[in-house]
Amino acid sequence: xxxxxxxxxxxxxxxxxxxLLRSGLAAGVGTLLAQLARPLDGLVLAQxxxxxxxxxxxxxxxxxxxxxxxxxxxxxxxxxxxxxxxxTTVGEVDNARxxxxxxxxxxxxxxxxVSTAANGQTIRHYTITAVDKEIEIAPGLFFPAWxxxxxxxxxTLRVTEGDRVRLTFVNGGSHPHTIHFHGIHSAAMDGVxxxxxxxxxxxxxxxxxxxxxxxxxxxxHCHAVPLKRHIHKGLxxxxxxxxxxxxxxxxxxxxxxxxxxxPENQRWQELVMVMNAxxxxxxxxxxxxxxxxIAHAYMKKPIRVDRNRPVRIYLSNLVEFDPINSFHxxxxxxxxxxxxxTLTPTLKTVDTVMQCQAQRGILELSFAGFEPGLYxxxxxxxxxxxxxxxxxxxxx
Amino acid sequence: xxxxxxxxxxxLTWLWAVIPLAILAGLIALFLVTDPLAPLGVSVPPIEQLTxxxxxxxxxxxxxxVRAGGSEPIGIAQVQVDGAYWEFSQEPxxxxxxxxTARLDIPYPWVEDETHHVVVLSNTGVPFEHTIEVAxxxxxxxxxxxxxxxxxxxxxxxVPVGLGLxxxxxxxxxxxxxxxxxxxxxxxxxxFLLIDTLLEGMELAAGAAGAFQGSALVWLAALVSFVVxxxxxxxxxxAPNGLGLAxxxxxxxxxxNLGEGLAIGAxxxxxxxxxxxxxxxxxxxxxxxxGIAIASPLTRQRVSLLTFVLLGALAGLPAVFxxxxxxxxxxxxxxxxxxxxxxxAILQVMxxxxxxxxxSGQREGKLLxxxxxAGFVLGALVMYLTAFLVNV
Numbered sequence: 172x173x174x175x176x177x178x179x180x181x182x183x184x185x186x187x188x189x190x191l192l193r194s195g196l197a198a199g200v201g202t203l204l205a206q207l208a209r210p211l212d213g214l215v216l217a218q219x220x221x222x223x224x225x226x227x228x229x230x231x232x233x234x235x236x237x238x239x240x241x242x243x244x245x246x247x248x249x250x251x252x253x254x255x256x257x258x259t260t261v262g263e264v265d266n267a268r269x270x271x272x273x274x275x276x277x278x279x280x281x282x283x284x285v286s287t288a289a290n291g292q293t294i295r296h297y298t299i300t301a302v303d304k305e306i307e308i309a310p311g312l313f314f315p316a317w318x319x320x321x322x323x324x325x326x327t328l329r330v331t332e333g334d335r336v337r338l339t340f341v342n343g344g345s346h347p348h349t350i351h352f353h354g355i356h357s358a359a360m361d362g363v364x365x366x367x368x369x370x371x372x373x374x375x376x377x378x379x380x381x382x383x384x385x386x387x388x389x390x391x392h393c394h395a396v397p398l399k400r401h402i403h404k405g406l407x408x409x410x411x412x413x414x415x416x417x418x419x420x421x422x423x424x425x426x427x428x429x430x431x432x433x434p435e436n437q438r439w440q441e442l443v444m445v446m447n448a449x450x451x452x453x454x455x456x457x458x459x460x461x462x463x464x465i466a467h468a469y470m471k472k473p474i475r476v477d478r479n480r481p482v483r484i485y486l487s488n489l490v491e492f493d494p495i496n497s498f499h500x501x502x503x504x505x506x507x508x509x510x511x512x513t514l515t516p517t518l519k520t521v522d523t524v525m526q527c528q529a530q531r532g533i534l535e536l537s538f539a540g541f542e543p544g545l546y547x548x549x550x551x552x553x554x555x556x557x558x559x560x561x562x563x564x565x566x567x
Numbered sequence: 568x569x570x571x572x573x574x575x576x577x578x579l580t581w582l583w584a585v586i587p588l589a590i591l592a593g594l595i596a597l598f599l600v601t602d603p604l605a606p607l608g609v610s611v612p613p614i615e616q617l618t619x620x621x622x623x624x625x626x627x628x629x630x631x632x633v634r635a636g637g638s639e640p641i642g643i644a645q646v647q648v649d650g651a652y653w654e655f656s657q658e659p660x661x662x663x664x665x666x667x668t669a670r671l672d673i674p675y676p677w678v679e680d681e682t683h684h685v686v687v688l689s690n691t692g693v694p695f696e697h698t699i700e701v702a703x704x705x706x707x708x709x710x711x712x713x714x715x716x717x718x719x720x721x722x723x724x725x726v727p728v729g730l731g732l733x734x735x736x737x738x739x740x741x742x743x744x745x746x747x748x749x750x751x752x753x754x755x756x757x758x759f760l761l762i763d764t765l766l767e768g769m770e771l772a773a774g775a776a777g778a779f780q781g782s783a784l785v786w787l788a789a790l791v792s793f794v795v796x797x798x799x800x801x802x803x804x805x806a807p808n809g810l811g812l813a814x815x816x817x818x819x820x821x822x823x824n825l826g827e828g829l830a831i832g833a834x835x836x837x838x839x840x841x842x843x844x845x846x847x848x849x850x851x852x853x854x855x856x857x858g859i860a861i862a863s864p865l866t867r868q869r870v871s872l873l874t875f876v877l878l879g880a881l882a883g884l885p886a887v888f889x890x891x892x893x894x895x896x897x898x899x900x901x902x903x904x905x906x907x908x909x910x911x912a913i914l915q916v917m918x919x920x921x922x923x924x925x926x927s928g929q930r931e932g933k934l935l936x937x938x939x940x941a942g943f944v945l946g947a948l949v950m951y952l953t954a955f956l957v958n959v
Contacts, residue, residue, distance in 0.1 A: 260645050311644030312692055458688060
């Protein structure tokens with residue numbers, strides 16, 4: 172929510188009647204103009220949007236309206252196909268320079284280094300280092316982030332219910348940090364100032380250790396003060412505890428489908444999405460919103476989904492400054508498991524779910540039998556959507 | 568005393584124009600090489616500035632003409648319109664050096680008569696905000712539009728000045744007292760114009776890129792133009808009077824009307840000319856007194872019709888040029904400069920007319936005769952009250 176945004180934010184701005192008349196008249200010559208403008212367009216556009224974005228916009232609108240708008244903006248139509256008004260960031264983010272790719276993050280599960288204790292308990296060893304790093308959050312827009320392991324969100328830790336988590340935290344940043352896990356653990360392992368190891372000074376390290384309970388879709392974040400800044404600077408990540416089927420005999424099949432690596436689980440297309448935002452001028456208002464940091468990343472390059480396999484999304488909200496965030500799916504509905512701590516849905520057949528900060532949950536949906544194509548999803552705070560949290564599934 | 572100062576051999580005198588500069592260059596080089604600020608730990612991020620100088624709205628969307636300022640080149644990363652990231656193209660592309668300009672084309676479906684907020688984000692995420700108060704299609708420079716705006720300028724500048732000059736035969740019938748009153752009226756009127764011009768200049772200066780130091784530009788332009796015009800006016804060793812004084816009056820008022828035209832044109836271009844016809848009629852009434860002022864110094868001499876036409880053109884036509892500039896090629900720093908020059912010209916005329924009033928008062932043995940005082944007060948008052956018509 173930016174202070175400088177328009178008072179009358181419109182998701183689909185009304186074209187005045189006059190404009191409509193004009194576009195109607197001009198529709199016939201629109202294509203011609205577009206053709207004429209084509210050779211010039213490449214020269215004039217400093218930062219053209221990639222073709223994927225144009226393709227993304229092309230669906231869902233009748234040819235008639237597309238032609239009307241093309242007539243309004245011949246130059247744009249030539250460069251980017253006919254789409255609705257070009258609401259997007261311009262250009263592409265250099266993922267290589269950032270050191271992480273929003274598409275890789277979707278399925279990048281970190282199980283840690285695994286060993287087995289004498290009592291047979293699985294121990295998952297992790298090392299997470301806090302690093303100051305400038306990251307590109309939208310094309311050409313750089314943010315001086317604080318990161319876990321150089322990426323925002325931090326690594327997606329994925330363990331099984333009952334595993335021992337032994338995580339070495341090294342503070343390589345310039346400020347004191349901690350890691351505070353959402354889950355069950357002792358007070359000393361809470362990662363808050365003044366308790367246990369407390370704030371970890373730059374150059375210091377500590378070990379957080381606990382048994383992973385309860386199963387669900389959780390998260391971790393820095394709890395150093397001032398808390399607002401430590402969160403919005405980028406110190407957070409997803410922490411998924413898969414249910415142990417042996418502990419849930421009455422719903423073993425469901426639990427097995429959630430447990431990473433089982434044959435039942437491999438049917439699923441699992442994705443992790445951390446909804447976040449960035450305040451680039453430090454006025455406690457966000458300029459950029461996204462799922463997994465990069466504005467419009469899944470708009471310009473939609474997430475490919477096989478319609479014959481179900482989809483499971485581990486969704487969490489780490490947006491600072493705004494009270495809530497949401498996830499809205501087009502053309503389909505999903506079941507929702509709040510916090511992921513149950514094996515039966517807490518909400519059935521919804522297409523929108525909202526989360527306050529640190530709230531999270533699991534979305535399960537299926538495109539079985541659906542027409543292939545682009546299915547949009549985004550925050551239904553349209554303001555967030557228009558500031559970057561706008562995405563597409565490409566169902567094939 | 569002067570004799571005590573030792574003089575170097577004449578042949579080497581020129582060296583003293585070079586040596587200080589050479590030392591200066593050396594010191595600057597030394598400063599840059601050794602970086603003496605390093606121990607202070609100064610490592611501040613660059614200051615970024617971006618000024619929107621002109622906005623054009625048309626069927627292709629919104630076009631902004633921006634100028635960079637600040638300490639380092641600025642890169643434009645993204646553009647938001649009404650809180651949504653929007654596609655845009657920049658020409659020329661790339662980072663903008665200090666004072667470099669660029670054109671941003673944003674294909675946004677703006678809504679007529681509504682307000683739009685544009686935010687240009689730099690690479691470092693600094694937002695530069697620009698509000699389009701009332702979205703109206705920007706006038707394109709077609710011949711018909713040129714004529715229409717010329718007509719507007721005529722109504723605001725030439726017509727009222729011409730009407731004012733038509734009072735001339737009546738003014739001739741006035742006695743010495745009456746003339747004193749009239750000249751004092753002129754000074755009062757000019758006092759208003761001076762303040763108005765300076766304020767207008769300050770307002771425009773606020774919209775100029777920081778590096779141009781808009782306010783200083785207005786004050787300095789006013790001071791320089793005053794000094795130059797004063798020197799030219801008195802080059803013969805005497806204060807200007809009669810036709811000379813009338814000409815300076817016409818010049819000062821003309822420059823003021825240029826500013827008035829600029830303001831009107833710019834408000835038409837930015838959709839803020841809500842008053843329309845009312846505004847134009849208001850300016851016409853407001854400016855009639857300007858013609859009377861120009862005619863006042865001429866009552867003691869014979870003046871040809873052509874002279875009147877030329878005086879009217881000098882005072883009135885700049886309003887036409889001002890309107891054109893304001894509509895089609897507005898840039899705040901140039902406008903501020905013109906208004907500063909105008910203020911200086913007005914001040915010069917005030918001083919000269921005031922001086923002649925004092926001289927005539929002295930002949931009567933009074934510093935400020937009643938007629939003069941009444942005229943001054945009435946002049947300022949009339950201008951202030953008629954300005955009610957053009958200020959909202």
